[in-house]
Amino acid sequence: MTPVPRASAATSPRELAHPSCDEIRLEGVLHALSDPMRLRVVRELAVADAEVACSYIELPVTKSTTTHHFRVLREAGVIRQTYRGTAKLNGLRRDDLDALFPGLLDAVLAAAEVQSARLAGS
């Protein structure tokens, strides 16, 4: 019942499973990006342009839910997560996404920007 066998705790039991580039599916990426919370996370990660902790991005939901969204983003191949002590650093997989789907991430980010400005402007 444990899909991820806990990485066997050999040396780094805190390795997180990321999909390889071959496993990243466009539908999954679009679905991950279609949630307002996750889109917000991705936008903040994009402007941060560096690895930030989960707690750095404040969402109007519980921490459990935040964890859930980060997991969805990771499993879709949108972000990369690595542990660093007690914190978990999150970064956009921009290189992989750009290689797989050129221009897609930028187009989505630009569209989010446009819409955000549109909604703010009235």
Added chain:
Amino acid sequence: MTPVPRASAATSPRELAHPSCDEIRLEGVLHALSDPMRLRVVRELAVADAEVACSYIELPVTKSTTTHHFRVLREAGVIRQTYRGTAKLNGLRRDDLDALFPGLLDAVLAAAEVQSARLAGS
């Protein structure tokens, strides 16, 4: 309980409600595109580059389900539907989408193309 009051059947009871450009939300578009069936429909509409009937696009699902997907696409603002006799013509709202989110549709279509080729090549 009827969100759309049936257009009142005044003169054209067969007018379909489309969201205006202001009402098109990026999340909705991404969500509409995140379904394999709908992505397929959009791709076929893009290559057709003209208005085609629902039945022109063959999907491995029932006709009811096909109708459902077309409705989702229309309500998200991705396609435009108009009646012409017994058939219903579907066309991409390319102009509106390009105006709202420049490059987004092309990026998604290109990404779908890339992935399709990748999956076919094995």
Added chain:
DNA sequence: CGACTCGTACGATAGACCTCGTAGTACGTC
């Protein structure tokens, strides 16, 4: 008119998803 085709509407079902709360684990600090 009758029959047929195209698409819709409604109900039902099963699965996925977002959200939360609580309990637990890993890591750092005192």
Added chain:
DNA sequence: GACGTACTACGAGGTCTATCGTACGAGTCG
């Protein structure tokens, strides 16, 4: 070792969604 912090896992509740089947309205053609 004890405590606090950061995040996770699990279960639950409620909503949404994809799919189907059947029944129905609109239009076309014999």
